[in-house]
Amino acid sequence: MELFLNWWIIKNKRPFLNNIYQTVYLQDIITRNKITNDFAVRLILKKIAESVTKALSFNRLTNIVKSAGISIGKQTVINYVGHMLDSYLIFSLQNYASKKTSPKYYFMDTGLLGLMLLDCRxxxxxxxVAVELIRRYGFENVYFFENNIExxxxxxSENLAIQVSMQVLEDVDTLERETKAFVKLNQFxxxxxxxxxxxxxxxKLNCDGIKIDVVPAWKWLLD
Known part of the structure; x- marks a missing residue:
């Protein structure tokens, strides 16, 4: 039975993840918190997924939901996002350079992120990488950095900066952008x-005297 279940999950990965998303996360958030506007919850989650890798403010989220024709206040959006955080569907990271700026949001399960986006590699x-950093160092020890650089x-605690990119060695513009961020960060x-x-x-790279280790994700995860 266990072998069959494992086979079914592998062959039907997307329906399996969708079932978890719909019945465990969404129903838990909506039912436990007695939310009547479930469409707003789904839309907010969709926009958070689309904004992974970027800081996202409550004002922007509120305006996005309102533009879809939903009457909703900023405090309600804050409450809904709080419920998502409490259910461990998503988590947030703060800006190390300024705690007053908007946070970045990530999903606890990268598979759930894949349900909401078409091309999301x-x-x-x-x-x-965000999930693994949280696993290694804890929520209170991981940030992003944004102050004229990102x-x-x-x-x-490790004085460690990490950039993530699918590939850099064959893309001159991407390589320059990622390495310049490290150089500028070292000025701060x-x-x-x-x-x-x-x-x-x-x-291994050396940019203006800054040593940069370029490592594939699989190898870093096994480190």
Whole structure:
């Protein structure tokens, strides 16, 4: 029976994940908190999924929902997102450079993110790194960094900065953008260890005296 169940999950991965999303997460959020506007909850989750990798404010979320013709207040949106955080459907990271700026949101399960987006390999890769960082260092020790530069993740206890990109070695513009962020960050926080997590590429770079390890995600996860 166990072998059959494992086979069924592998062969029917998307329906299985959708069932978890619909019956466990959504119903838990909606029923437990007595929410009557379930469409608003679904729309907010959809927009959070579309905004993974970017900071997202409650004002923007509220305006997006209102533009869909739903009458909703900012405080209600804040409450709904709070319910999603409480149910461990999503989690948030704060900006290390300024705690007053909007947070970034990630999904606890990268598979659920895949349910909501068509082409989401880049977002899923960054989400995967976020989940692993939380597992290693805890929610209170992982941030992103944004202050005229943007670095995907920063772990202050390790003085570790991480950028995530599907590939950089064959894309000059992407490589320049990612490495310049590390160089600028070192002007704010000297001697930062710099790690660039990719889909499959591996090398070592030196940019303006800053050493950058480029590591494929699978190898970093096994570290």
């Amino acid at each position: 880049t977002a899923q890769l960054e989400n995967l 670095v995907d993740f920063y772990v202050p 926080i000297p001697d930062t260890k710099c790690l660039l997590v990719t889909n499959s590429e591996e090398t």
